[in-house]
Amino acid sequence: DLVDQDARRREFLAAISHEIRTPLTAIQAFAELLEMDRTNAADDTAMELVGSLKGGVHRLRMLVTDLINLGRSGTLEYPVNPADVDLPALVERSIALMRPAFLLRGQELALGPMPDTPHVLADVQLLEQVVLNLLANANRHAPSGTTITLTTRPAEHDRVLLEIDDQGSGVPLEFRERIFEPYFRVPDAVSGDLPGSGLGLAVARRLLHQMGGRIWVADKPEAGARFCVELRATVTRGAHAGDRATV
Ligand SMILES: Nc1ncnc2c1ncn2[C@@H]1O[C@H](COP(=O)(O)OP(=O)(O)OP(=O)(O)O)[C@@H](O)[C@H]1O
Ligand SMILES: [Mg+2]
Numbered sequence: 001d002l003v004d005q006d007a008r009r010r011e012f013l014a015a016i017s018h019e020i021r022t023p024l025t026a027i028q029a030f031a032e033l034l035e036m037d038r039t040n041a042a043d044d045t046a047m048e049l050v051g052s053l054k055g056g057v058h059r060l061r062m063l064v065t066d067l068i069n070l071g072r073s074g075t076l077e078y079p080v081n082p083a084d085v086d087l088p089a090l091v092e093r094s095i096a097l098m099r100p101a102f103l104l105r106g107q108e109l110a111l112g113p114m115p116d117t118p119h120v121l122a123d124v125q126l127l128e129q130v131v132l133n134l135l136a137n138a139n140r141h142a143p144s145g146t147t148i149t150l151t152t153r154p155a156e157h158d159r160v161l162l163e164i165d166d167q168g169s170g171v172p173l174e175f176r177e178r179i180f181e182p183y184f185r186v187p188d189a190v191s192g193d194l195p196g197s198g199l200g201l202a203v204a205r206r207l208l209h210q211m212g213g214r215i216w217v218a219d220k221p222e223a224g225a226r227f228c229v230e231l232r233a234t235v236t237r238g239a240h241a242g243d244r245a246t247v
Contacts, residue, residue: 011182012077015206018199020063022132027056029100052096059097062125078126080210084234085122087152087160088114094131095150098139106144109135112151112165120160120231126207127231130215133200134164134227140194142168142224158233167224176217180205 030053034046066078095109102109120127138148146167155161171179171186178184182202189196201215208215213231220226 014182014197014199015203016063016067018197018203019129020060020067022129022136022200023056023060023063023097025136026097026101026132027053027060029104030056032104033100049100052099055093056097059128078207078210080123080126082121082123082211084119085124085127087120087162087231088117090124090128091131091150091152091162094128094135098132098135101136101139102148105139107139107142108147110147110149112149112163114152116154117152118154118158118160118233121234122211122213122231123207126211130204130207130229131162131164133204134229137200137227138164138166138168138225140196141189142166146224154233155230160231160233162229162231163218164227164229165220165224166226167222170220170223170225171217179217180215 030049034049034053091114092111095111099109135148142148148167149163149165151163151165153161169188175184175186179186179198180201181198183198184202185196185198205215208229208231211231213229215227215229218226218228
């Protein structure tokens with residue numbers, strides 16, 4: 001009914017606004033870094049930053065185009081276009097986009113091992129949103145001087161796992177499901193005055209669900225959070241072994 005439709009419209013608007021803000025944050029970080037470095041703005045680092053900055057702007061423009069098209073069509077769901085996605089390559093693109101935000105907070109962003117990772121069945125745009133949301137969280141919730149590590153690997157039953165590890169406060173056991181509810185935030189994050197609306201993980205879980213994937217918080221022996229994303233492999237294990245064996 002109408003009330004239902006109105007609730008869904010508001011939920012959708014909140015979600016898409018969240019997705020627009022994520023690349024904006026990255027773009028702002030690029031601008032700040034470039035400003036600090038303005039004495040030798042033509043050096044290699046600056047050029048690299050400008051390259052990634054353009055990536056962020058491109059991403060933002062695509063999101064806004066999507067939004068306009070969705071407004072025209074009147075649907076409140078993102079269209080999902082599942083295709084063959086090279087996950088390690090997507091991870092590297094996401095890292096490039098977020099690197100300035102991590103530099104600004106004095107955090108290190110590291111690529112962990114990515115052994116023989118098969119391609120996955122996913123919507124490349126939506127999956128990139130998920131990874132960006134997780135990186136934005138690690139950037140915000142882990143302290144400076146720490147390292148955030150991304151790892152991919154094949155899992156059982158033709159699945160592929162992406163893990164994002166940080167060395168922050170972690171997520172207390174009793175909140176590990178609730179953080180995926182819209183607007184829920186761990187009380188410490190609220191009392192610590194960390195910015196955020198509590199939407200990123202709810203959006204991530206919904207997008208992954210639409211792609212036949214899953215997301216959860218795993219236990220880990222050391223301190224910090226470990227977010228796991230599981231996706232379907234498009235090719236069976238080993239089919240891509242030749243691609244990466246010599247890298
Ligand atoms: N890497 C992390 N370490 C510790 N706590 C986390 C981490 N990621 C998420 N959380 C907790 O989960 C809550 C929900 O995360 P979510 O991404 O949905 O919202 P947010 O980051 O607070 O705000 P938004 O994403 O809307 O800007 C966070 O407020 C925080 O309490
Ligand atoms: Mg978030």
